[in-house]
Amino acid sequence: MQTEELLTGVYGELHELLGDHREFKRETLSRLASLERDMKEAPGARVAKLCTVVSVLSGLASLLGSLGIRLAGGAA
Numbered sequence: 756m757q758t759e760e761l762l763t764g765v766y767g768e769l770h771e772l773l774g775d776h777r778e779f780k781r782e783t784l785s786r787l788a789s790l791e792r793d794m795k796e797a798p799g800a801r802v803a804k805l806c807t808v809v810s811v812l813s814g815l816a817s818l819l820g821s822l823g824i825r826l827a828g829g830a831a
């Protein structure tokens with residue numbers, strides 16, 4: 756009877772470990788997919804940030820020009 760109880764316990768623990776392993780694998784694959792997506796989108800995000808900076812600087816230059824303030828290096 757003890758052997759049967761021991762085997763039942765070991766069998767239960769094995770299934771618990773298998774479940775933990777599957778969950779770990781699922782989470783790992785999800786994180787890898789997320790990292791892969793972020794890496795693919797990174798160049799676009801950098802370009803978008805650069806465009807935003809250029810747009811802001813252009814807007815500031817326009818505002819300063821409308822106020823009569825000339826930027827250094829402009830035509831005299």
